[in-house]
Amino acid sequence: MSTFRTIHAALGLLSVGAMFMATGPAGAEATATRDTAAPALIVMRNEALRVEINLARGAHVTSCRYKGFEDAEIVFDWQVENGGLFKDLWYLQGWPGEFDKRLYEAEIVKAGPDEAVVRTWTVSTGVAGNVRKEDLADIRLEKTFSLRAGERALRVDYAFTNQAEKGRRIAFWSQHAFDFDGQRRNSAYWRPTRFGADWIAAEKPSSEYGYWYVAQVNAGWNGTTQRQRRQGLMFLMDYNDLMQVYDNVAANTTEWMYDDVAIPAGKTWKTAVTLIPTEGFAGYTYGGPDVIGYFEAREVPGGLRVEHTVAATAGELKDAIVATEVVAARGGWQVKGDDVGVxxxxxxxxxxxxxxxxxxxxxxxxxxxVTGTGAEGRPVKVEYADYVGGKAGRNQDLVTLDPIFPFPVPEKQKQYLKPDRIVLRRAIPPRVLFVRGLWGEFHGTDAALKRVGEVAVADAWMKRSALGETLGGFPASYEDLLGYDAVILANVSGPMLAGVGQEMLADFVKAGGGLLFLGGDRTYGQTQFGNPNFARLLPLTSDPAGDYGRLKAPSGLALTKATPVGAGVAFSGRETVLYAHAVRPTDGSVVVATLADGAPALIVSGDDAVRVAAATLLPFGEAPAGKVLYGEADAWQQLMADTLKWLMRQEGGARPAPR
Known part of the structure; x- marks a missing residue:
């Protein structure tokens, strides 16, 4: 007897369809209503879910009741505390931000019966705690709630429209405060990572892989359960938009932050979240638009026992089959279990x-x-996996701290918003943006800038917050960035710039701007420039596991013969380098200067249409007697001055006319 027939026979006269269907009864409908006596409250409901949208509280959902939870309230004390779903924040403002008690406007777009749709909106001021951040002002935030008849999923579509006259750069943060049993200490928070399904709870605020509240995820979901009651909320969002999840055990909140987004004037950025209440799940291994899954596994005599919990996310899958396979984490064996069908x-x-x-x-x-047939005959195939250590322990190499079995981190597929025209606005005197990471002042670049002649220098800087290392002073808009002739990145990592900053710089260079990279302990092989458009600009490649170190012996510098810059520079022999990056020039690039052993010290792009330069030296250590570190040396400073002139396209004394 097949596995499918075994389950069917065990159910006797009760049909499998009736047992596992969750579409509503015939005549089910969704509604949206607004009481004239309480116009700030809009109620959306169907046969499975009832939510209240409180317009006077930032259009939060301040009540949520699900039939699978016996209609118990899961939003706690929103009147005096932090309870509520779909709370809107800018993470540069911090909590509670400007929207927490903002009165939103709203309209019922569709009152039912097949679907209820409610659109809410407000316009940001950029003001929170008496501090105004212009980058966050004049954004129309639309939040549209949709609930279909016969479905438990609540979909929320976000649209952020820049109503200002120049570009803005936002960083959105979504927060959800709820509890299943009123105790506020029994929730577990589940998120997908490169180590597998990671989780934390009050008794375990830091996971076995070292993740605290913050985790870098590799898929677009974040879920919370009450394990004893087997009740949970699964949130689905667009992985391509996510920066990180932030599950705050102490505050009972499920949260996540989005990547920075540059929004040109008049343009709109959109993203969406779907909330799915679940019963019967103690935890989550996977969440997606078709299937939600969880399993626990343990060794038993004769094999591995895998206890599955699987459900359709919405609607139903016909002729569904759940297949289980177990493979060695380090390779060498694999075994397939029995399929289960329904x-x-x-x-x-x-x-x-x-x-x-x-x-x-x-x-x-x-x-x-999991395979099956979805609505309108659509074939469905969903795959998910997790690590099981048994006596071998967790999925982590104790030397490298990397996963024994790494779960892939997909490259994000970004769609950046850009102005209709990207044109450099050159000025007299020329303008340079100096982005100062750690040790940036020790490369001799400030002295080099003085040798360039009249030039206006603006500073940006590395800063550290709870979100990691970021940048202050970096242009929020294309308009501001395109007002510079050159940008200097001194020991700046990929995450500091974020994907959108890297995209803006790539467009800046393509428009004719110059870009100078300076070395350090956070750039090149010590980081990842995740935006391929930006990474391709670098005239070098290096070891992604780390590429800098102390040289075997102090080294001098020498110029090469084929060089577009530094024709009048002569090294004296006093210049010394103690630390350098081990890099390889890319095809078509030009090595301008080398160390004594011929390793590159300064590389520039070979394509005159795109001007990028990269120095490989680090200003670490103390020069031997009679020597000076390169950054203090006259010849290096002059070489950097010549490089900056080349980057600004004024190497011959002339420069393009300002526009």
């Missing part, structure tokens, strides 16, 4: 256990594949 997989979960026999040495990875 005629209709609905939103009520399908719990079942599979014992996979004949496994090899631990640790292992359990791989799950």
């Amino acid at each position: 005629a209709v997989l609905g939103t009520n979960p399908l719990p079942h256990a599979v014992v996979v026999p004949g496994i090899g040495p631990m640790p292992c990875v359990v791989k799950v594949t």
Whole structure:
């Protein structure tokens, strides 16, 4: 008897479809209503879910009741505390931000019966705590709630429109404060990472992989459960927009932050979140638009017992099959378990256990594949997996701290918003933006700028916050960035710039701006420039595991013969370098200066249409007697001055006319 037939027979006369369907009864409908006696409250409901949108509280959901939780309230004390779903924040303002008690406007777009749709909106001022951040002002924030008849999912579409006359750069933060049992200490927070499904709770505020509240995720979901009650909320969002999740155990909040977004004047950035209440799940291994899944696994005599909980996210999957495979985490063996089938997989979960026999040495990875047929005959195939260590322990190499079995981190597919025209605005005198990371002042660049002649220098700087290392003073808009002739990045990492900053710089260089990279302990091989458009600008490649170190012996510097800059520079022999990056010039680039052994010291792009320069030296250590570190040396400062003139396209004394 097949596994499918075994389950069907065990159910007797009760049909599998009836057992696992979650579409509502015939005649089910969704509604949206607004009481004239309480116009700040809008109620949305269907046969499974009831939510209240409180316009006077930032259009938060201040009440949420789900039939699968016996209609119990999960939003706590919003009147005096932090309870509420879909709370809007700018993370540069911090909590509670400007929207917390803002009165939003709203309209009921559709009152039912097949779907209820409510649009809410406000316009940001950029003011919180008597501090105004212009970058955050004049953004129309629209939040549109949609609830379909017969479905438990609440979808929220966000639209951020820049109503200012120049570009803005926003960083959105979504917060959800709720509790399943009123105790505010029994929630577990689940998130997907490169180590596998990671979780924290009040008794475990830091996960076994060192993640605290913050975690870098590799998929677009974040979920919270009450494990004993097997109740939970799964949130689905666009992975391509996410920066990190931030699950605050102490505050009982499920939160996440989005990547910075540059929004030109008149343009709109959009993203969406779907909330799915779930019953029967103690935790989450996977969340997606078709399936929600969780499993626990342990060694038993004769094999590995995998206890599954699987449900359709919304609607149903017909002829669903759940397949289980176990593979060695380090390779060498794999075993397939029995498939489990069901005629209709609905939103009520399908719990079942599979014992996979004949496994090899631990640790292992359990791989799950769910297939079926969705609405209108659409074929569905979902795959998810997690690490099972057993006695071998957690998924982490104790030397490198990397995963034993790394779960892939997909490259984000970004769609950046840009002005209709990207044109450099050259000025007299020329303008340079100096982005100062750690040790940036020791390269001799300030002295080099004085040798350039009349030039206006503006500063940006590295700063550190709870969100990590970021930049202050970096242009928020294309208009501001395109007002510079050249940008200097001194020991600046990829995350400091963020993907949008890297994209803006790539466009800046393509428009004719110059870009100078200076070395340090946070750039080149010590970081990842995740935006491929920006990474391609670098005239060098290096070891991503780290590329700098102390040289075997102090080194002098020498100029090469084929060089577009530094024709009048002569090194005296007193210049010395103690630390350098080990890099490789890219095809077509030009090595301007080298160390004594011929390793590159300064590389520039070979394509005159795109002018980028990269120095490989680090200003660390103390020069031997009779020597000076390169940054203090006259010849190096002059070489940097010549490089900056070349980057600003004034190497011959002439420069393009200002526009």
